[in-house]
Amino acid sequence: MLWKGRRQSDNVEDERGQGGGFNLPGGRPGQFRIPVGGRSGGGMSLSTIVILVVLYFGLKAFGIDPLQILAGGDGGLVPGGGGQITDSSGGQGGGTGAPASDEMKQFVSTVLAETEDTWTGIFQAEGLTYEDPKLVLFSGQIRSACGSASSAAGPFYCPGDRKVYLDTTFFQQLDQQFGASGDFAQAYVIAHEVGHHVQNLTGILPKFNQMRQQMGEADANHMSVQVELQADCFAGVWAHFTGQKGILEQGDMEEALNAAQQIGDDTMQKKMQGYVVPESFNHGTSQQRQTWLARGYTSGKLSDCDTFNTPI
Known part of the structure; x- marks a missing residue:
């Protein structure tokens, strides 16, 4: 990935070296974690959310505000939404962050800037x-609006504060433990989490969390897979437009697809x-994750990312 010398985002908060929070059991890479529970039945029908997801970017032409329809006017999640993150109180812990000029921060800032340009x-x-x-770059532990998390939980997106949280040592784990190396594999992880942010802005995550409260575990897991695969597809859409800029090098998409394969549930x-x-x-099987990432990359169309109305 030809990222050096390109614009870097100002939206990176470096909290590395800060303390606080609680350790969690091992999590999953690249995940938007959602607690599962409740009873089945009730809530908005799946067919309704499918229609809203697919037609979101066309509804404005008819004078309809999809954000208000989907998010109930506030765009937030119910308490506890955003994952199995321990609740906590207080601000950030003390400590000294890593140097602001290190290459990893430059890389992350550049990838984030590219997602900003594409989605804007x-x-x-x-x-x-x-x-x-x-x-937010952190090391060890971090407090977010969704509670406290440790690096063991992997990268995550918190809808409560609309922030992506990343301990960059995860990239070493991605390479050494999961066998997914390369800078574009890392870029895919970031783009996947930004895909959850797009889902949050369009009201998909708030509505899913609302529906999840009325579901049994099996149904909630199934819809969680749909949400995650759509984030993969959105990452592919980003890669499509990034490739049009001439930034991608030969083998970059293969790196991302390999990462998707290595972090499949199966x-x-x-x-x-x-x-x-x-x-x-x-989150989806390896084949499913690869398929939806490739689908977004090939078409570059959000309408092709309808995981809710397409067999997955």
């Missing part, structure tokens, strides 16, 4: 305004416990 253009084409997310479960439990999948 897509939203503007529909007469909408894209709101940039913040990306591959990870087989590697970590020796067997798979399909009913527990909440």
